[in-house]
Structure formats: C-alpha cells, structure tokens
Amino acid sequence: MSVNKEIKKVTTHTLQLMKSAGEKISMITAYDYSFANIFDSAGIDIILVGDSASNVMAGHETTLPITLDQMIYHAQSVVRGISRCLVVVDMPFGSYQSNPQIALASAIKIMKETGGHSVKLEGGDEEAIDSVKKIVSAGIPVMGHLGLTPQSIYKFGTYTVRAKEIDEAAKLKKDALLLQEAGAFAIVLEKIPAALAKEVSESLSIPTIGIGAGGDCDGQVLVMHDMLGINVEFKPRFLRKYLNMHEQVTGAVGQYIKDVKSKNFPNENEQY
Numbered sequence: 396m397s398v399n400k401e402i403k404k405v406t407t408h409t410l411q412l413m414k415s416a417g418e419k420i421s422m423i424t425a426y427d428y429s430f431a432n433i434f435d436s437a438g439i440d441i442i443l444v445g446d447s448a449s450n451v452m453a454g455h456e457t458t459l460p461i462t463l464d465q466m467i468y469h470a471q472s473v474v475r476g477i478s479r480c481l482v483v484v485d486m487p488f489g490s491y492q493s494n495p496q497i498a499l500a501s502a503i504k505i506m507k508e509t510g511g512h513s514v515k516l517e518g519g520d521e522e523a524i525d526s527v528k529k530i531v532s533a534g535i536p537v538m539g540h541l542g543l544t545p546q547s548i549y550k551f552g553t554y555t556v557r558a559k560e561i562d563e564a565a566k567l568k569k570d571a572l573l574l575q576e577a578g579a580f581a582i583v584l585e586k587i588p589a590a591l592a593k594e595v596s597e598s599l600s601i602p603t604i605g606i607g608a609g610g611d612c613d614g615q616v617l618v619m620h621d622m623l624g625i626n627v628e629f630k631p632r633f634l635r636k637y638l639n640m641h642e643q644v645t646g647a648v649g650q651y652i653k654d655v656k657s658k659n660f661p662n663e664n665e666q667y
C-alpha cells in the first residue's frame with residue numbers, strides 16, 4: 396500500500412514518509428479553485444501556488460511583477476478547492492529578500508489570509524537561510540528552491556541549465572544542506588544536471604522535488620499550463636505534455652462560434 400493512498404491529508408510528515416519509503420511525490424501548480432479541485436480529486440500530493448502565476452495567469456514576461464496580495468488571492472482560491480493535498484504558496488519577489496523580519500511578516504500574512512499550509516522561497520545564500528530559520532521558528536513550514544531561480548533572472552540573464560560548472564554545483568550542494576539545517580521541509584531543484592540532482596537528493600534527509608532535474612529527485616513538479624498544453628510556445632526538453640488543451644479548446648470554441656453563427660445553437664431542447 397502506498398503512503399499516498401493510506402492518508403487522508405498530505406502533510407510535511409507524509410512527504411518525509413514517502414521519501415523514506417521511496418515513493419515519488421507528485422506536485423503541480425494551480426492558481427484557481429476549479430483546477431485545484433480537479434488536481435486534488437485526481438490525487439496530487441502537493442499543489443504549488445507558484446509565482447509563475449505572473450507569467451501564465453497575468454501574461455508578464457517574468458515572475459517579478461506579481462505582488463503579495465495577488466499571490467494571496469490565487470492561494471485563497473486554490474485552498475477553497477482542495478481537501479486532501481498540501482498547499483505550498485510561493486513568496487513573491489520583494490516579499491522576503493530585504494530581511495528575515497520582513498520575510499516572516501510576509502509568510503504570516505500568507506498563512507493567515509490564505510489557509511495554505513506552507514510557503515516557498517528561492518535561494519540559498521545567507522539571507523535566504525536566515526529567513527528560512529526565522530519563518531520555520533514561527534511554526535511555518537518552508538520549501539526551498541535552488542538551481543534556476545526565476546526571481547533572479549536579471550542576475551543570470553538566461554533560463555538555461557544551472558550548476559553545470561564545478562563551482563556552481565558545489566555551491567548548490569552546500570546551499571541544499573544549509574536549507575535542510577535551517578529547517579526547510581523540502582527543496583525544489585530546477586533545471587540542473589540529473590547527476591547533480593541525484594547526488595543532492597541522496598545527501599539530504601528531506602525530499603527534493605525536481606523540474607528539469609532528472610528522475611532521481613524524490614518528486615516532480617510541472618507548471619499546469621505547460622503539462623496540459625495550454626501554453627504551446629514553451630517546449631523545453633524536460634517538459635512532457637499530457638494534453639493538448641490549446642488545440643482542444645480552440646476546436647471547441649471554434650465549433651461554438653460556428654454553431655452560434657449558423658443558428659444551430661441553441662436548439663429547441665436547449666431553451667425554456
């Protein structure tokens with residue numbers, strides 16, 4: 396029997412049990428009530444209310460513009476749609492970088508106003524670690540995020556694979572251990588070599604969740620718009636599309652338009 400099937404509600408403790416049992420953790424992003432409800436009913440372990448909402452919901456080029464209040468709005472909608480999975484809410488750019496006290500205030504606001512179960516923040520430098528410690532000491536579970544950290548896109552300049560060089564790989568391994576020591580309950584590893592992700596996953600007692608980081612992470616995450624084929628332009632090597640929603644929705648709406656124009660819709664059974 397899998398750990399996933401035995402439990403009524405996924406908690407950070409469940410994820411730890413899953414890692415120990417070698418059971419992979421499934422995570423997907425969601426930003427609204429309806430999709431969260433579908434994903435939760437399908438049995439997903441974690442929903443991430445990602446700051447990728449800035450891209451896929453609001454149409455911005457980067458994750459930087461989304462605000463704390465906008466993240467809270469998305470998270471509130473997601474939480475209303477779930478009954479079983481763990482909800483992680485991304486802390487948006489500017490809500491935690493300045494100091495641990497501000498980070499804690501932002502995390503508390505997220506927890507109080509959304510009903511979410513945990514927060515995620517990017518990076519593993521000294522300030523990020525201090526913020527993780529501060530937030531965890533207030534009783535709020537924190538997920539870390541290393542490798543490609545989209546909030547630092549203007550520092551890196553590209554969305555290419557990270558930590559291919561020895562120095563950057565060594566720093567990532569060190570940061571992962573520091574995050575674990577600071578009390579993080581899991582770490583997202585984004586777009587790093589699979590061999591490095593395997594090494595990090597094996598060195599940590601907490602689970603790693605990969606995106607473009609190979610099959611040896613303890614779990615996987617995808618952005619819902621990418622895996623459902625809503626976003627057709629985005630085609631990185633790591634992405635598996637499970638649906639071609641763009642094509643299906645275009646077909647359905649095209650048919651609806653035709654039916655309205657040809658007076659085929661509504662027919663006599665579709666009226667009062």
Ligand code: KIV
Binds near residue numbers: 443
């Ligand atoms: O915001 C997001 O969707 C994320 C995932 C890519 C991990 O952080």
